[in-house]
Amino acid sequence: MSESKKKIEKLSGVKGMNDLLPAEAVYWEQFERAVRAMLAAYGYRQVRTPIVEHTALFTRGIGEVTDIVEKEMYSFVDALNGEHLTLRPENTAAVVRATIEHNLLYDGPKRLWYMGPMFRHERPQRGRYRQFHQVGVEALGFAGPDVDAEIILMCQRLWDDLGLTDIRLELNSLGQADERARHREALIAYLEQHADALDEDGKRRLYTNPLRVLDTKNPALQDIVNAAPRLIDFLGDASLAHFEGVQARLRENNIPFRINPRLVRGLDYYNLTVFEWVTDRLGAQGTVAGGGRYDPLIEQLGGKPAPGCGWAMGVERIIELLKETTPEMEADGCDVYVVHQGDAAALKASVIGEHLRSAGFDVIVHAGADGQAGSFKSQMKRADASGAVFAVIIGDDEIARDVASVKPLRAGAGEGQRSVALDALASHLADALTGDSSSDAADADDGESSGGHTLH
Known part of the structure; x- marks a missing residue:
């Protein structure tokens, strides 16, 4: 066969990084319109950060002993200058970096939001992809439980605006560093008694990040986890008062919730309030949004100490729920x-x-x-x-x-x-x-x- 007659190889997209086609785009457009309207109603302003950041931002911000940093980040060395770079796996650390670099808090607290693609090298499955999209908010400079409650109420308003039901709120408090240290000591002592029953992941984290052992999805470990010392029992008066302040505001707004003492989230920067919005309609990928307070992070990344809290929601997972709610949605026609x-x-x-x-x-x-x-x-x-x-x-x-x-x-x-x-x-x-x-x-x-x- 002559060179001119050779068959040209057909190229495919990268596994886990999906095309958005017009038939599905109508759901994304509806979601984005609802999100922008909701964010405007609460006075949040958009911020956009680069997709590529220095790897150190995430190892320092997220924590080295986390699934994201250990196994999931797309990291590489820039061939031109030797810099260690990473496709962002989440955006809170990047927004905080931008806040510090541009001194955004010099004239007072800020309510910020973002939308865009994130990247994690995971096994692709429904609602969980290697390139995925998040919408998130970051409320920086606010210390009280009122803003914790506000960002939770935002999510409920969005579910209502989108007509989504069967999404429930789970809530917990991680307290402060000294309270977690006391709980950590008790938790390690407890887990050492069950070391032979732990899986490889649990054994690896027993001394490096024992709190994450409580977040295991291994069914064989659930009895051990359920009987473990509870962090909430180690909280002092100030942490408990903050947690009660959040709950009181949710009750006043008629938002039902369940306190889940095993809820720890997957990132090291959280303290005090943490929460997740979960559903049973997506199988194993039941968390559609989550977040909480991360007061230490700004100082941890080199800024002047300032409180912060926020959430991120997985757009693909919400689109899956929208498809179930409205199986056939037509795009708006032209005039x-x-x-x-x-x-x-x-x-x-x-x-x-x-x-x-x-x-x-x-x-x-x-x-x-x-x-x-x-x-x-x-x-x-x-x-x-x-x-x-x-x-x-x-x-x-x-x-x-x-x-x-x-x-x-x-x-x-x-x-x-x-x-x-x-x-x-x-x-x-x-x-x-x-x-x-x-x-x-x-x-x-x-x-x-x-x-x-x-x-x-």
Whole structure:
């Protein structure tokens, strides 16, 4: 076989890093609209950080003895300058880094939010991918339980706005460092008594990060975990008062919750309040959002001590819930589809499309192969499939009369086809879309005929 006849290899996407196709994008668009509206209602402002950060940011911020740092990060050495870099596996550390670097807290606390892709090298499964997307909030500079409760209430408002049910709230407190130290000592002593029963992961973490042993998903260890010393029993008065302050605000807002003394989250920077929103509708990947307070993190990353709290939610998991709630969701159609026939009409259609877009309409102008627009019938099929409310039709006859034919395509958009002067086209469509059918510029035509129309 000659070189020119060799078959070109088809390339595929990277495993666990998925394409977002138009049929699914409609769910993402609905979610993003609801998120932006909710965040605006609480006064949060967007921040965007790079996808690539120095590896040290995550080893120091997340903790070296965590699944993320030990097994899941996409890290590499920059071949040009030898820097150790990592695709961000989460974004709280990056937002805190940006806050410190740009001195965002110099004029007071900040409510920030972000949205974007994260990367972890895990076994892909439903709702859990190697490139996944998160929306998150970070409330920086606020020390009281009121903001802890606020960020939890935000999630409930979003579930309500999206029509999602069967998502429940689990709550715990990790207290402060000295309280965790006392609990850690008691926990190690307890786990040493059951060392032979621990799995390899538990044995590895027994002395490095015993709190994470409580977060095991191994069913064989659940009895051991359930009988382990509880961190909440080691909390002092201040930590308990903070925790009660969060609960009181949730009760006042009628938000049900369950205190889960085994809830520890997977990152080392948490203290005091931690929480997760979980569901039984996604199998093993039941956590759709989680977060809590991380007061030590800003100082830990080199900034002046300041409190912080926040959450992140997995977008793919929420999209899965949206699909179950609304199995068939159609994308919003455009306002106008411009149909044309003939060379002069093709040029005029382009001008009309730009004019209508400038007037605020969403417009598709029919495009054909090699300048051939196709038959009127095929164009009208495309117009109907586009979801457009109106077809605007241009042919030689319309050009000669300086008009366009406007044909309603949807129920409630009016009846019959009309000829409309081009200089009045935008105002006529605006009136028609808002339900005002009276238009001095329109002359009603009967049926499909358009006064000598040549496109039929």
